[in-house]
Amino acid sequence: MDTELNSIKKELDQELKILSNKKIADGVYEMKLQGDTSLITAPGQFINIKLPGFYLRRPISICDYDEKGLTIIYKVVGHGTDYLSTLGADTAIMSLMGLGNGFDVDSCGGHVLLVGGGVGTPPMYGLAKALFAAGKKVSVVLGFNSASDVFYKDEFEKLGASHKDLFGGVYVATVDGSEGTKGFVTDCLKEIDGITDYCACGPIPMLKALFGFYGDKIPGQLSFEERMGCGFGACVGCSIKTNSGFKKVCKDGPIFKSTDVII
Ligand code: FES
Numbered sequence: 171m172d173t174e175l176n177s178i179k180k181e182l183d184q185e186l187k188i189l190s191n192k193k194i195a196d197g198v199y200e201m202k203l204q205g206d207t208s209l210i211t212a213p214g215q216f217i218n219i220k221l222p223g224f225y226l227r228r229p230i231s232i233c234d235y236d237e238k239g240l241t242i243i244y245k246v247v248g249h250g251t252d253y254l255s256t257l258g259a260d261t262a263i264m265s266l267m268g269l270g271n272g273f274d275v276d277s278c279g280g281h282v283l284l285v286g287g288g289v290g291t292p293p294m295y296g297l298a299k300a301l302f303a304a305g306k307k308v309s310v311v312l313g314f315n316s317a318s319d320v321f322y323k324d325e326f327e328k329l330g331a332s333h334k335d336l337f338g339g340v341y342v343a344t345v346d347g348s349e350g351t352k353g354f355v356t357d358c359l360k361e362i363d364g365i366t367d368y369c370a371c372g373p374i375p376m377l378k379a380l381f382g383f384y385g386d387k388i389p390g391q392l393s394f395e396e397r398m399g400c401g402f403g404a405c406v407g408c409s410i411k412t413n414s415g416f417k418k419v420c421k422d423g424p425i426f427k428s429t430d431v432i433i
Contacts, residue, residue: 182209182266182402183220188259189239195314195321197246198289199255203263204239212272213296214371214393214425217242218401220264224250227266229398229420231371233292234299243292243321269401270424273391275300279366281307281338285355285380287372288314291322293393297369298326302333309338309362313355313376317348338362356383371395371424374433381428390428394419 186205194200210232217240218227228250233241246252257263275297282301286294291312301308308330314320323340330337341358342350351357355372356379370380371393384390399407403421410419411432417423 182268183264184209184267185262186239186265188257188261188263190259191255191257193255194243196316196318198243198319198321199246200233200241200243200321201254202239202241207235207237207240207267209268210235210240211268213275213300214273214293214369215268215270216401216424218266218269218398219254220266221250221253224253226250226399227401228254229269229401231293231393231395231424232296234296241292243289245289266401270420271422273297273300273369273393273425275304275306277367277389278304278306278369281309281365281367283338283359283362283365283368284308284310285368285370285372285376286310286312287355287370287376288319290370290372290376290393290395293371294369295322295325295329298329302329302336305336307336307338308333309365310340311343311355311358311362312340313343313345313372314349315345317344320344320349354379356380359383367391368428369393369425377428378433381433384428386429391425392428392431392433393425394423394431 186203189202191201216231218229230242230244233243284294298308310326326340369391377392399405401420408419409416412430
């Protein structure tokens with residue numbers, strides 16, 4: 171069993187070179203990495219980074235990627251991510267690549283609402299690109315605690331500006347009202363008409379509130395940010411309850427249909 175797992179790991183483990191690593195909001199960093207991205211197949215997948223001296227890897231969702239490299243955005247929440255924030259350009263790191271199922275762009279209708287809560291925002295960026303490329307209209311809602319936590323609003327607006335006919339705008343909600351609408355992402359939803367689907371990543375209360383708002387009338391794809399152990403299905407560190415029993419967020423997800431998960 172161990173040998174089998176080690177060989178899975180070896181297959182997915184790749185060396186990446188850090189190109190840049192900069193702070194973009196309170197405790198939040200954007201890291202650009204160069205390396206082989208051929209194992210990444212869909213927006214919403216994640217990588218699992220090995221840090222020297224740390225037993226557990228750090229799973230981080232992919233913000234954007236092309237054939238030469240990828241961008242990740244992470245929040246410093248403990249020793250591992252704090253260490254990651256100190257790494258400079260040209261440092262090499264090892265990471266398991268292309269993990270998880272990713273969002274299903276083809277199943278989306280003509281107007282997709284993307285909802286990112288805090289560090290659930292990054293995968294929405296790559297997804298927006300993929301939806302625009304597929305000719306679908308995209309509206310974006312981002313939720314943060316405060317203005318100092320807001321990131322990537324301008325990046326989404328820039329992306330939208332190059333797809334004017336397909337762009338429904340970016341809405342921001344902050345809990346303390348210091349930027350955008352005061353409150354939660356759900357406080358922006360009434361302003362956005364005609365959506366066919368929604369895709370979201372963020373804390374469970376946010377995902378729950380979205381499902382509460384749209385119910386089963388509008389299909390949703392929800393990405394879960396569970397704490398993970400192995401990151402590729404070999405432990406039970408990330409189970410979630412669904413209509414067909416417990417599923418592993420890292421292997422069966424992180425994205426599940428809104429009507430399949432029990433939250
Ligand atoms: Fe080990 Fe998901 S993290 S099974």
